Amino acid sequence: MERSNPFQGPDAADAWQRLLAQPGRVVTREDMMRRVQEQAQRKASE
DSSP states (O other): OOOOOOOOSTTHHHHHHHHHTSTTOOOOHHHHHHHHHHHHHHHHHO
């Protein structure tokens, strides 16, 4: 199940990171690395 960033706009990444950082959610290093790569690919394709 893919969780994509539901936010749009210049602060989208920050808002998404705050959401993911909420207590009770565990984000692994692999998740973070994959998310960074996905965001980089998305920026490159715009």
